[in-house]
Amino acid sequence: MKLGRLLEWMVRHGRLLSIVMLVIMAGLVIADLLIEPAYRRYVWDGIGGFGAIYGFVSCILIIVVSKALGYALLYKPEDYYEEETADD
Amino acid sequence: MIEWIHPSLVLIVGSLLLAFLKGRLRQAWMLILPVIVLLLILGLEPGLYGQFSFLGLELTAGRVDRLSLVFAYVFGIILLVGAIYALHVNDRIQHVAAFCYAASALGVVFAGDLVTLYVFWELMVITSVWLIWRRQNPVSYAAGMRYLLVHALGGVLLLAGVVVYYASTGSIAFDQIQIGGPAFWLILIAFLINAAVPPLHAWLADAYPESTVTGAIFLSALTTKTAVYTLIRGYPGTEILVWLGAIMALYGVVYAVLANDIRRLLAYHIISQVGYMVAGVGMGTLLALNGAASHAFTHILYKALLFMGAGAVIHMTGKAKLTELGGIYKYMPWTFVLYMVGAFSISAFPLFSGFVSKTMVVEAAAADYRPVIFLMLLCASAGTFLHTGLKLPWFTFMGPDSGLRPKEAPLNMLIAMGIAAFLCIFIGVYPAALYAILPGPVDYNAYTTGHVLKELQLLLFTGLGFFLLLKHVGGEAKISADTDWFYRKGGRRLVGWIGELIVGINRRTRTRVSELLAAQAERVDRKHGRDGKLARSWPTGSMAMWTAVLLAALLLFGIR
Incomplete structure (x- = not known):
């Protein structure tokens, strides 16, 4: 152990x-x-720390957007699908 | 000398023997059979085998090439790992089903023609559903039934597509689908159902979390990845797949935020990860297709590892929800650490397997000049680490103590997880081993300073975001509606609505008919009733009067 x-x-x-x-x-x-960045394909390739900013912003966005969708539309009580099966 | 033995045949016949064995003998055979099959696969040389004629169709049961082999290898490995993990389970139906399911998946990747493909495709459905049903509760029975129905629809679409394809080309060979029209779309949709591409994906997140603890390992590995194989084979470079794949990668991430059941969270991340593969198939470049195949390979291993970790927790605690778990790392440290190896792999941390395959697909998007797709896939990477690497382990193993005091998982489970974890790290540290078996030559180096630096920043700052929002990211005792709503609620409502419609029409018709009958009866009554016109007696008195009037008229005007 x-x-x-x-x-x-x-x-x-x-x-x-x-x-x-x-x-x-x-x-x-x-x-x-x-x-020095390995590529110059896109605008962001030249920005130092872009990965850090993008990761942080993505994380916050994912949580906020998903939770908003959840509360607005998607979240249902746990027995949501059960209540109607019960009277079968 | 037998030149070719189909591994699926060996596995199916061997698994039938499993049905009659008990105790130690059963366990021994459960280890020996996968080893035999794995050796058989490792010994295969590229070529066409098992060709025969049936009802005038030329069938090829064994097309062995680099693409089919890379999938067959990993299916063989996961068969052995899954068998070890399930060694303690005393349920022969489940074991036979799992082995036959793996045999069918191997049958699909070796199928050289569409008819053989179809047969194994259907066999996969009817064997895999038992891995859900053998959980033996009403919820898993219902989920299994829905799983069966969705795949039955997929099977019918595939069959219809094959028939149309044969009618218009005269061939049943399974290569890139070159013709347009209904055959193209029917077969594509059938493949997309199995690849769990939204909106055709709900069966996966619905059924996998309700499967048996050990069955989930096979489920997570086989169905979606055979679909990725068929997409690589049949639809490389199909533009729509690029977008479907990228959307899919993010779709899984959004639902993983909302998930509370640990295996449902992992199931949504299957969808997310298969998104990378589907997008890679759509791009169709050499790098992208190699990326899709290699990501399928690594994904099967780390996803199985994650499901094994989650399964071990469920097996030992009896709990599956984040809101009911927490603080058990002290009691299941090995499970926790092995799970984290899978979590670092799926999150694509350098030195873990996902890093050498996922970055291939992302790099392919960049090289193909698709900036939007590139950013979408990068965002999904952050989401992957956020859930599988942070949210799930934090609220399961760390976080607030749930008061659960489980024992460590059984040794066979830990060994199975250990093998998968070893392979995850091995591939991450030595990617050349994986690159050597990919379908095409690989000219890609994951470990450039730029890649490592970018990936580490992306992941670690995602971690920062997670801990800053820690209060808001935990599981909630709710479920989230997905597209299965349309057949679970919508379908029920439709049936109810049609029922009411029929009842209504029935009631109205009856009322109308009885009104008509009543009106008719009244008319008859009016005419023929006691006082009806036609029932009255002849008025003879009035006739005599009229006769008198007539005679009087004659007297007045007629007789002059």
Whole structure:
């Protein structure tokens, strides 16, 4: 059960690991700003950190749009399909 | 010396033996048979085998080429992995069904003509439905029935397409469908149903989460991927598929946000991932087709791994909803870590298998100059990590403690997951092994600085978004209506409406007829009744008077 203990250690040091992760993320963006892009096919190929912006914006958009669709139209109670089957 | 043995035949005959074995013998045979089949597949050389004439049709049961082989290899692998995962299950019907289902899928990828293809296509349906029904509850029975009906429709469309194709070309060979008209569309729609392309996809997210824990592994691997194979074979470069694929990749992501059942979330991500393959088929370039085939290969392995992880949780806790799970990583650490290998693979993290195949399709879109498709696929990548890599594991294994204290999954389950996880990492670290078996020559390197940098930024900043919105992304105790609404609710309402229509017409007709009859009866009564005109006695008195009047007139004017 060593694996379990390792995971618990990681959870206990969650804050530290988050900071490490944020540093890595900042490093990636800086690296992307400095390294010459491999392609110049599209407008965004030249923007350093485009992947980071696009990933973050995509994530927020996906959650907001999907949840909005859910509340407006798609979400149904869990017994939605059952109520009518019951009187068969 | 027998030159050719069809692996499907071996598997079907072998699985019949399985029906009579019990206990350890059953378990042993469940391991030996897939190994035999896998070795048989690995030993196949390209060529045409098993050709024979039936009712005047030239059939080819065994077309072996690089395209059919890449699918056959991974089907063989997943058969063995799935068998190990299901080793503890004491349900022979389920095992026989799973093995025959795998045999049918192999039959489809080796089919050299449309008639053989059709036969195995239908066999896939009637074998796979048992993997849903053997969950043995009313919900899975109903879901299985809907699954059967949708695929029955698909089968009929395929048969109709094959007949029209034969009538207009005189050939039943299964190659790229070159003719236009109804044959093209009928066969395409049949393939799209099995590939779960919206709006024809609802059967998948409806039925897979209701299947047995072990049956889901086979389901997730076989049906949609045989459809991807037939699309690569029959419809490369069909423009509409590019858009259908990209829409599909995002469609699955949206529904995964709303999903609460862990296997339903994974099912929607099958749809999303198959979207990349369908888009790749539509682009039709060498890079895109190789990308579609390689993504099918890696997808089968990591998706099976994810379903095995989710299945292990359901098997050990009896719970399947995010709202009822949480905090069990301490009790099922191996399941958690192995699941995460699948999650990193599907999310296309560098050094995991999805990275070397998914980026191929995305790169093909960029190289083919399709900026909108490129951005859509990139956005779906972020969504994939968001759900399969963050939302599901967070609310299942981490997150708020649900109070569940399950034991670790059984050893056979962990071994099966371990094999799949090993292959996911192996392909990610050493993609040349996968590229070597792809249908076409590969001139692509996933591990350029640009690719790695872009992908890591995309994924890690998706993660940032997730943790910022953590309060809003959890599961909700609701279900989401999908296009199956049209036959589950809409169909029911239509039947109800038609029923009411018939009742109404019946009632109105009866009322009208009885009104008519009553009116008629009244008329008869008026004429023939007691006081009716025709029933009255002759008025003889008045006649005598009129006779007198007549005679008086004669007297006055006539007789002069």
